[in-house]
Each structure stands twice: as C-alpha cells, then as structure tokens.
Amino acid sequence: MACSSAKKRGTALPTPYRNRSATRERLVRAVGTLLAHKGFTALGVNAVAKEAGVDKVLIYRYFGGMPELLKTFAGSGEFWPSIEELTGGDTATLRQMPLSESTAIIMRNYIKGLRRRALTQEILAWEAVESNELTQILDNIREEVSMALFKELSPSLKGTDADVAAITALLAAAVNYLLIRSRTIRTFNGVDIRSEEGWKQLETAIIAVCQQCFAPRESPKKK
Amino acid sequence: MACSSAKKRGTALPTPYRNRSATRERLVRAVGTLLAHKGFTALGVNAVAKEAGVDKVLIYRYFGGMPELLKTFAGSGEFWPSIEELTGGDTATLRQMPLSESTAIIMRNYIKGLRRRALTQEILAWEAVESNELTQILDNIREEVSMALFKELSPSLKGTDADVAAITALLAAAVNYLLIRSRTIRTFNGVDIRSEEGWKQLETAIIAVCQQCFAPRESPKKK
DNA sequence: ACATATTGTCACTATACGGTGACATAAAGG
DNA sequence: CCTTTATGTCACCGTATAGTGACAATATGT
Numbered sequence: 413m414a415c416s417s418a419k420k421r422g423t424a425l426p427t428p429y430r431n432r433s434a435t436r437e438r439l440v441r442a443v444g445t446l447l448a449h450k451g452f453t454a455l456g457v458n459a460v461a462k463e464a465g466v467d468k469v470l471i472y473r474y475f476g477g478m479p480e481l482l483k484t485f486a487g488s489g490e491f492w493p494s495i496e497e498l499t500g501g502d503t504a505t506l507r508q509m510p511l512s513e514s515t516a517i518i519m520r521n522y523i524k525g526l527r528r529r530a531l532t533q534e535i536l537a538w539e540a541v542e543s544n545e546l547t548q549i550l551d552n553i554r555e556e557v558s559m560a561l562f563k564e565l566s567p568s569l570k571g572t573d574a575d576v577a578a579i580t581a582l583l584a585a586a587v588n589y590l591l592i593r594s595r596t597i598r599t600f601n602g603v604d605i606r607s608e609e610g611w612k613q614l615e616t617a618i619i620a621v622c623q624q625c626f627a628p629r630e631s632p633k634k635k
Numbered sequence: 636m637a638c639s640s641a642k643k644r645g646t647a648l649p650t651p652y653r654n655r656s657a658t659r660e661r662l663v664r665a666v667g668t669l670l671a672h673k674g675f676t677a678l679g680v681n682a683v684a685k686e687a688g689v690d691k692v693l694i695y696r697y698f699g700g701m702p703e704l705l706k707t708f709a710g711s712g713e714f715w716p717s718i719e720e721l722t723g724g725d726t727a728t729l730r731q732m733p734l735s736e737s738t739a740i741i742m743r744n745y746i747k748g749l750r751r752r753a754l755t756q757e758i759l760a761w762e763a764v765e766s767n768e769l770t771q772i773l774d775n776i777r778e779e780v781s782m783a784l785f786k787e788l789s790p791s792l793k794g795t796d797a798d799v800a801a802i803t804a805l806l807a808a809a810v811n812y813l814l815i816r817s818r819t820i821r822t823f824n825g826v827d828i829r830s831e832e833g834w835k836q837l838e839t840a841i842i843a844v845c846q847q848c849f850a851p852r853e854s855p856k857k858k
Numbered sequence: 859a860c861a862t863a864t865t866g867t868c869a870c871t872a873t874a875c876g877g878t879g880a881c882a883t884a885a886a887g888g
Numbered sequence: 889c890c891t892t893t894a895t896g897t898c899a900c901c902g903t904a905t906a907g908t909g910a911c912a913a914t915a916t917g918t
Contacts, residue, residue: 430865430914453764457906467867472907540763541676543819551820558824578840581824582809589812590804596766597774601781601804617801624847653884653895680876690897695877 436474436484438464443485448531452538483545491532492553493525495560503564511568512626515580516619518561523587523615537592558584574625583618590614659697659707661687666708671754675761706768714755715776716748718783726787734791734799735849739842741784742806746838749814760815781807797848806841813837 442464446455457478461468475481498521499506506514526532532550539547562569562577569576594605604610665687669678680701684691698704721744722729729737749755755773762770785792785800792799817828827833 432865435865451764456904458904468906469868469908470866473865478906537763539819540760540815541674547819555822555824562825574843575836575840577825578836579844581813581826582806582837582840582844584824585812585816586805586809589808589815592763592812593808596762596770599778601778601807602785602800603804613798613801614805617798617805620797621802621805621844621848625844655895658895679874681874691876692878692898693896696895701876 432474435464435466435470438466439471439474439481440485440488443481444489444531447534452534479545483549486546486549489531491529491535491550492557493522495557495564497525498522498557498561499564507565507567509568510626510628511565511572511576512623512628514565514568515576515626516622519580519583519587519618519622520615522584523611523618526587526591527611533591533595536588537595540592571628572626576626579621579625583621587614587618655697658687658689658693661689662694662697662704663708663711666704667712667754670757674757702768706772709769709772712754714752714758714773715780716745718780718787720748721745721780721784722787730788730790732791733849733851734788734795735846735851737788737791738799738803738849739845742803742810742841742845743838745807746810746834746841749810750834756814756818759811760818763815794851795849799849802844802848806844810837810841 439460442460443455446459446463450459455478457468457471460478460481461471471478471481475484495503498518500517500521506517509517526536535546535550538544539550558580590600590605593600598604598606603613605614662683665683666678669682669686673682678701680691680694683701683704684694694701694704698707718726721741723740723744729740732740758769758773761767762773781803813823813828816823821827821829826836828837
C-alpha cells in the first residue's frame with residue numbers, strides 16, 4: 413500500500429507524501445494522542461486535523477466525518493482488558509478455584525488493566541456524558557467480556573448464595589467511577605484516589621469483599 | 636418573558652416588571668430547569684438567558700458571569716442527602732447498632748436519596764468531565780458529610796477489622812457510577828440499571844456486602 | 859507524453875458561543 | 889415637574905466550530 417512512488421519528473425523532492433492510507437493512519441493516531449493529551453472535550457474535526465497536520469477536509473473525504481473516524485479509531489487499539497488479561501491466561505485452573513479466589517484475581521487484574529490505560533479512562537469519562545460510536549463499542553465489549561466470564565466461571569457460581577452479578581457489577585462500577593474521578597479530585601470518602609497507597613487500599617478492600625461475600629460454605633447450616 | 640410593558644410612556648400599566656431580584660431568581664431557576672431538561676452540555680449564557688426569557692447581559696450584570704450564577708444556583712437547593720436524610724434522623728440509636736446494620740441503613744438511604752434527585756445525577760455526570768463552582772461545592776459537601784458520618788459512627792468502628800472507609804467508598808462510588816450510566820445504557824454486568832428490580836437487586840447486594848464485611852466478631856479469635 | 863483521477867491546500871459559508879457597548883425605558887428622588 | 893439611576897433590549901465584536909466548493913499539485917494508467 414505505501415506506494416512510495418518514485419520520483420517522476422525531475423526535481424527530486426524527497427517527499428513522496430501523497431499517501432492516502434498514511435494520512436488516514438495519521439488522522440486515526442491523532443485522535444488517540446489528542447484524546448490522551450487534551451481530553452475528549454477538545455476532540456473535533458479542526459483539532460484532529462491540526463494534530464495530524466493535514467487538512468480537515470480529508471476527514472470527510474476519507475472517513476465521511478468524525479463518527480466514522482471515531483469508529484475506525486475504536487477498532488485500532490485494545491481499550492479494554494481481554495478475558496485473557498482478566499483471568500491471567502489459564503481459565504482452566506481459575507474454574508477450579510473457589511469463587512472467592514477467582515473473582516479476587518479477576519478484580520485485581522481489572523484494576524491493573526484499567527489503571528494503565530489512560531485512554532480508556534478518558535473514554536470512561538466520556539461515556540458519562542455522551543453516547544457515540546466509540547463509547548458504544550466499548551460498552552458492547554465490556555458487556556460481552558463480563559458475560560463470557562460468567563460463562564467461564566459458571567461451575568463456581570453454584571456454590572454461593574450471593575448475587576454474583578450484582579456484587580461484581582458494584583465493584584467494577586466503583587473502580588470505573590474512582591478512576592474517572594481521580595482525574596479531577598484527590599480524595600473520595602477519605603481515600604486518596606491519586607496515590608498508589610490509596611489504590612492498594614481499595615484493592616485489598618475489593619479482595620476482602622470478594623472473600624467475604626463469595627466464601628465457600630463450610631458448614632451448610634441453612635438450606 | 637412576554638414583558639408586556641406599556642406601550643409608550645403614558646398611562647400606568649399594571650406591570651411593574653422591573654424587578655432585579657425577580658429576574659435574578661428567574662435566571663437561577665432557569666439554570667435548574669435547563670440542567671434537568673437539556674443537561675449541562677446545553678448550559679451556557681445564551682441558553683440560560685433564553686430559558687429565563689431575559690437578556691444574557693443581565694447574567695453579567697447581576698452575577699458577574701456564569702460561574703457566579705452557578706454558585707448561586709448551587710446554594711439554592713439541596714443537591715445532596717444530608718446527614719439526617721442518610722441516618723434517618725436518629726444518630727443516637729444508629730450509633731448503638733452494629734456497624735453492619737448502620738452502614739446498611741445509610742447505604743439504603745443514600746441510594747434512595749440519590750435516585751430521586753435527577754438534578755444531582757446530572758451534576759454527577761458533569762463532575763466526570765469538568766470541575767466548576769457547582770461540582771466543587773457538591774464535592775465538598777459530599778466529603779464533609781462522609782467525614783461527619785465517620786465521626787458519628789466512630790464508636791462502632793472499633794469492632795471491625797475491615798477498612799470501612801475503603802469499602803463504603805467503593806459502594807458509594809458504585810452507586811454514583813451506575814446512576815450516571817443508567818442515563819445512557821440499560822444493563823451493566825447483566826444488571827438492569829434502569830428498572831426498579833435492578834436497583835432492588837443492587838440494594839440487597841450492597842446490604843449483603845455491609846453485613847458480610849462489617850459483621851461483628853462473635854468469636855474473638857485473633858488479637 | 860498526455861489525460862485522468864487522486865491527494866492535498868485554501869478560502870469560504872453558516873452557525874453558535876462568550877462577552878461588551880450603546881441605547882431605550884421604567885422607577886425613584888429631588 | 890425634571891433629573892438621576894436602575895433595569896432591560898439590541899446590535900455588535902471576536903472566536904471557534906462543522907462542513908463545502910474551488911483549485912493546485914501529484915501520482916497513475918494508457
């Protein structure tokens with residue numbers, strides 16, 4: 413594709429820069445850098461074109477508009493932890509564990525995976541105020557992954573009375589919210605959500621919740 | 636709006652409509668209705684002035700600008716559950732309860748109090764993307780209330796090993812997030828966050844977490 | 859080499875925004 | 889009564905946005 417076309421007529425300009433796919437890619441990458449750098453409030457055709465160093469009309473020519481460009485951007489990276497990332501790779505052994513253990517591992521990987529994705533955090537904040545191609549794609553992936561995880565852990569689900577879906581929903585929602593808010597505030601409920609210690613604190617709390625709520629029944633006293 | 640003022644100079648029209656405080660109030664109320672109706676993305680001097688039916692220059696004359704108007708609006712209503720609302724009124728009896736009970740009550744009141752405040756939910760979403768006079772005030776109130784609650788429950792805090800601050804932070808954060816997201820998505824982790832049943836499900840899950848994690852130690856085995 | 863289609867630049871429209879100055883009109887006070 | 893002050897209306901400025909048409913420069917195919 414990168415047809416680094418030969419010079420044609422004379423005048424060697426070392427700039428064979430008339431490459432459609434290259435500029436397309438520059439635009440897509442510009443979305444990412446702009447999103448990570450300035451946030452989504454600054455994301456518009458003018459800003460993206462300026463960041464990419466090309467004319468904004470090419471956004472319309474090559475993508476049809478910002479929505480399509482966003483869609484392309486959404487497919488250009490991994491914005492969400494995959495099942496492998498969440499489970500640590502071996503779902504087989506995870507399935508054998510008690511639910512209190514497996515959910516703790518998953519939540520720990522979830523925190524780690526999201527904390528290192530600055531772009532995803534930005535999109536998470538975006539999702540709070542707007543629904544567009546990008547956020548919908550991310551929402552779909554999230555829901556698919558969680559459903560697949562439930563399927564994966566289904567044998568473990570029998571051993572508990574707790575509402576696993578609701579409790580894990582709460583924990584994941586809490587992580588999402590605190591990540592979003594850490595961009596604008598420092599403490600939430602007295603917890604420092606900007607420091608490493610604060611997140612260690614939250615992580616151990618989450619693991620404690622998993623262990624307390626999903627603990628295997630040792631003495632089947634009731635039912 | 637229809638300032639049916641007298642036509643020309645003569646004759647007393649029964650419309651003494653040159654009232655500063657009245658227009659001030661109209662502007663403040665316009666912020667509320669606009670915020671509840673169109674969301675904060677539509678909140679600007681032009682929109683507020685149009686909604687109030689007055690000229691936007693009065694926003695500058697009477698308030699100095701949007702930030703001050705927002706500040707006034709923030710002081711014009713109760714956007715956050717008070718301690719009384721969260722505790723149910725009698726903090727004395729609450730203090731006697733085991734922590735698993737008192738936190739459950741507080742969380743239940745928190746959900747109820749926030750679910751009925753549509754405007755607060757809008758501001759919560761706003762906080763995800765921007766920091767302004769209104770959101771800062773709300774953040775301060777929230778932190779103050781939570782700190783006051785901790786003080787109120789301090790006698791109960793001795794009886795547990797759990798990190799009460801971290802766990803309650805998680806639960807409150809989860810409620811905030813799910814309320815925000817319910818405006819744009821229907822299900823989160825398989826839970827229907829738009830239905831009454833879904834929130835009942837979440838509420839029982841939260842209460843279960845409180846009971847499991849803050850349960851009083853019956854058998855003091857360690858320490 | 860030439861004609862053609864592609865790639866890119868520029869200028870422009872229309873719209874909306876925050877903000878300000880000039881001016882009309884009403885109330886208040888002498 | 890007339891003057892002064894407060895209240896409200898209007899027109900405008902500068903800026904930024906999304907989007908489009910015209911045109912230059914380059915690559916491509918014959």
